[in-house]
Amino acid sequence: MSKKKIYIIAGLIIALLLFYFFFKSKTEDDISLTVKVKKGNFISEVLTSGEIQSSSSKRISGPSSQSLRKFNLRDIKIQDLVSEGSIVKKGDYVGRLDPSSINEKILDAELNLETAQSKYTQQQLDTTLTLKQERNGINDLLFSIEETKLELTQSAFEPPATIKKLEIQIEKSNRDLREKRENYSIKKRQADAKMVEVGTEVSKIKKKLNELTKLLKSFTIHSDGNGMITYIKEWDGRKKKVGSSVSPWSPSIASLPDLSKMESKTYANEVDIRKIKKELPVTVGFDAFPDIKLEGVVTNVANVGEKKRGSDIKVFQVMIKLKNTNDNIRPGMTTSNKILTDTEEDTLITPIESIFSKDSISYVYKKSGFSVEKIQVELGKSNNDIIVIKKGVKENDVLYLNKPEGYETKNIILLKE
Template identity: 35%
Template sequence: MKQRLWILLPLVLVILAFIGYRLFWADETDGVEVAEVIRGKFEQYVTSIGELEAHKSTDILIPDVLTDRTVRIRDITINDLVREGTEVEKGDYVATLDPSGVEEHIKSTRETLDMLEANLEQARMDSSLNLSEARDAIRQAKDNVLDKEIKVEQSVYESKAVQRQAQIELEKAQRNLEQKKRNYRQLKRKNEISVQRIEEQFRQEENNLKILMQLKSDLIIRAPASGIVVYVREWNGEKRKVGSTVSRWDPRIAILPDLSTILSVTYVKEIDVTKVYVGMPVKITIDAFPEEEFNGTVRTVANIGKEIEGQFLNGFKVEIEVDPKGFELLPGMTSVNRFIIREMDDQLMVPREAVFVEGAEQVVYKKTPLGIVKQEVETGGENDEFIRIVKGLNEGDKVVLTPPE
């Protein structure tokens, strides 16, 4: 009997050592990342990144002259622009537009004016010369008629045939005179139209030069009102800055926002937009104030989506009115918006990484004193951080975040 006990003693010692290892050293030596099942408020929400904008703002625009279609300048470059966030008063300097394009057009217009002036002078000279020649032709035709009239008078003493021939020559001379007169009137009208056309072109170019000179003096942009300067965004999402171009089709250089109402503008993915509605509560964090959480309410939801750049999916524009809580929120600040779909108190939760799908089951790997065991669970919703546990775990249980080999 004693011999048998001595044989079993090493086996018992090995078992006790294994249990002791699991009880006292396993957490430190397994090297497995562990999370604890917690109890608290569970929020089911949709998250999106946005940017703060003012509900109302005053646009800082290109000079009015540039919107005139007679000015043949498609776009113009911003040479200088005050730093974003600069506080300005009405009339303060904001930006300078590149004058090189305007100066080139002024030079071209002056050259055109010189050419038109020369053409106009030439047209007037040609008109005078042509009309003088036409008048001479009329005078010659009149003299010819008088000559034929005399011959008719003298033919009374001649035969009938000679009289008839003299009369025919007179009629031909009269017709020629009338033709010369018609030609003169047509030539005069043609020359008048030609001169008028050149004069009209000259006046138009003079007006263009006047507009361009006005534009050159208006390339220094000043604030139309008091406020804080905020850059506008291009069609590709980049902020308009020094080196960017503006045109009559996109005339905004910057804006002066009304900070009394601040919106967080974001795009919600089409798979989530059906969960978002006007009046929905939103929790907002802003990069500039990482320790603060702001409350918001959905103001509008777009009916038509557009492709979100770089994500190859459609998004719907959503505007959220933000409660600033006394903080100075400025347009352009980045926001993270959590659209609260549902809130539940006293719920069990684990990190999303702790739940795995195996076949038709959702499971976790629970850490116990005797090792890691697989545990089937029933879940009831998730958010960006946690999954709600309905059945299968208790508060304080520990689960691993990577499945064991």
């Protein structure tokens, strides 16, 4: 082999080695991550967690609100309550309220009844005695008149003055008799009125006592239907249980949900709520049963936000109706809801991290051979992970997920109008 060929081969080997070490060093220094532009389906979803509940349920209540208000009973404690999830039939025992407050009122009513009955008896005796005295007075006056008349008959031959005196006495006695009879009539009406008054008081207290006794029976609560017991929530979100209060404004202690009509109650933040509308499809999952996925649909979106408890963040309530149900699903279970807000088929998509912006211009760093191009792109819809590119790149183009070193100051290749 000639020396010239040897020199040429040696030179090529040295050049290859230099080329290898140069690009190896550059690759080791450049740790930029890249991704290929893909063509596929764009899906935008809002993910929320919620709680399953029945959209139709029957409340189980104890005493009526009207009865509690009538007797000024409020903040009655729940003394006993069957376990949540218990299956009951119509008429089965559900719970009991603390009867101490109504027992005090029953005791007071019983004492008042004894007092009223004693007054009634006393008034009855007084009336009998008073009217008897009045009747005796009338009878005595009648006897006196008869006696005077007899004396007048026997005085036919007496002087005229004597006869006149007896006639005047008879006339006076008749006047006294009329007055006594009138007085008797008045006193009888007075006595009747007093008897009615005390009798009415007795009847009133008896009626109150009967109502209280009937109300006491309603403190033991039974189911008025068949189903599964679920605890209801108070205004602060806590469930009613033993020790919780019942009031005229909130007399229910539990509910019987219709398990064939279930919905997921969830909340979305201020950013996501503008994407959510009625009739959007939802996939509902359950933390307790990861394998169960049910289809649902958005039925209601709140117009007014509310503050999340313990935070200043405002959230909006969203109701999702399940299209079907499962025997394992129970009210109160935690749900994971995927609300499908938008879709676009057969479009170019890339991770949102590959998009950069400057002065309202969106651009990407595209790998071009051993170099990098800084290209403007026209963007479409996006979600939390990916974004649609309408113009500027094509399928399988390689884009950088971070800014490659040395190309930050490079000019952007603008899209043609």
